[in-house]
Amino acid sequence: MPMLNTSSLPDLIFTVLFFFMIVTHMRDVDLKVRYEVPQGTEIQKLGHKASVVHIYVGRRMNVNDNLNDNVNENVNGNGEFFIQLNNEIATLADIKAFLDNERSRMNSEDQGRMTVSIKADRDVPMGLISDIKQTLQQNYALRINYSATERNVNVNENEDERR
Amino acid sequence: MKMFRRRRQEVPQLNTTSTADISFMLLIFFLVTSSMDTDKGLTSQLPPPEDTTEQQEQEVKQRNVLELRLDADDVLTCNGEAISNDELTKRIEEFVANVSDAADLPEKSEREVHLIGKCRVSDRHIITIEADRQTTYNAYFEMQNAIARGYNNLRDRLARSRFGHAYAVCSQEERDAVAMVYPKRISEVRSEK
Numbered sequence: 001m002p003m004l005n006t007s008s009l010p011d012l013i014f015t016v017l018f019f020f021m022i023v024t025h026m027r028d029v030d031l032k033v034r035y036e037v038p039q040g041t042e043i044q045k046l047g048h049k050a051s052v053v054h055i056y057v058g059r060r061m062n063v064n065d066n067l068n069d070n071v072n073e074n075v076n077g078n079g080e081f082f083i084q085l086n087n088e089i090a091t092l093a094d095i096k097a098f099l100d101n102e103r104s105r106m107n108s109e110d111q112g113r114m115t116v117s118i119k120a121d122r123d124v125p126m127g128l129i130s131d132i133k134q135t136l137q138q139n140y141a142l143r144i145n146y147s148a149t150e151r152n153v154n155v156n157e158n159e160d161e162r163r
Numbered sequence: 164m165k166m167f168r169r170r171r172q173e174v175p176q177l178n179t180t181s182t183a184d185i186s187f188m189l190l191i192f193f194l195v196t197s198s199m200d201t202d203k204g205l206t207s208q209l210p211p212p213e214d215t216t217e218q219q220e221q222e223v224k225q226r227n228v229l230e231l232r233l234d235a236d237d238v239l240t241c242n243g244e245a246i247s248n249d250e251l252t253k254r255i256e257e258f259v260a261n262v263s264d265a266a267d268l269p270e271k272s273e274r275e276v277h278l279i280g281k282c283r284v285s286d287r288h289i290i291t292i293e294a295d296r297q298t299t300y301n302a303y304f305e306m307q308n309a310i311a312r313g314y315n316n317l318r319d320r321l322a323r324s325r326f327g328h329a330y331a332v333c334s335q336e337e338r339d340a341v342a343m344v345y346p347k348r349i350s351e352v353r354s355e356k
């Protein structure tokens with residue numbers, strides 16, 4: 001029996017590879033804040049990655065390894081919590097410019113369903129979150145998503161993963 | 164003459180048998196790295212910003228309001244009494260559904276809902292949330308999770324009884340119908356403390 005001609009196999013694989021490279025997005029944000037999101041049971045997947053904007057809130061990650069440095073530099077009005085937008089630490093006032101910037105990068109369809117994903121550490125005080133939400137509200141970024149990881153429910157209930 | 168012919172025939176060609184292996188490796192690399200960051204979370208819709216000039220002072224009846232507060236020590240109180248998140252879920256279900264039309268639970272109105280028909284819809288209830296500025300985000304999130312759970316349980320039950328399948332697998336129309344029977348009416352109050 002003649003063997004199958006597999007000389008075109010690499011071409012097929014390259015096609016599939018390019019497909020994945022174009023369809024998926026690899027987020028390459030340089031995280032400057034450390035955060036651990038809360039856990040929830042009612043969470044859903046975020047659709048349409050192109051229309052999602054991320055805001056990170058957490059404790060500063062120290063690049064220099066001086067353990068004693070933590071105490072002084074990181075205290076600001078919000079305890080030790082900082083907001084990160086794209087790759088830089090930012091303040092509340094920077095959120096507006098950031099939103100306008102991100103909006104202009106989206107096409108009109110995505111703009112209508114723009115969602116802001118808030119990735120905040122569990123211990124962040126609500127005052128800061130509340131201020132962020134108010135800023136978003138004033139800039140008409142009304143769809144928000146509190147980022148969280150899945151938590152398993154107790155034995156008695158059957159939770160289907162919500163798609 | 165013979166030498167030239169041999170050299171032309173014997174030009175070494177690149178050995179491409181390993182191309183397939185290389186491409187498999189790249190493919191697996193991309194499959195693994197791109198599937199890692201699956202973003203999930205609790206969605207929420209903020210109301211449009213209010214103009215300070217148009218303050219709507221609505222008379223809201225006591226029976227229609229469920230007041231939730233989180234204080235600086237992450238203690239959750241509902242209408243003044245401290246409760247846990249699981250109890251909150253049950254409380255929300257009982258409050259929003261008001262199955263027995265009790266006088267101390269929200270009013271319901273008779274509405275015509277597409278796909279479900281005439282039914283009593285709880286559209287006057289309001290859940291107010293106030294969180295102290297020092298509350299941890301985790302406590303707030305757990306509370307929002309419990310509330311979402313309550314609504315999801317109610318909607319799921321209705322979807323199963325009317326449409327025969329879970330709310331999560333309903334079509335958009337069916338979801339809208341169920342959401343109309345149990346609308347999420349949540350008001351967040353900003354705390355100045």
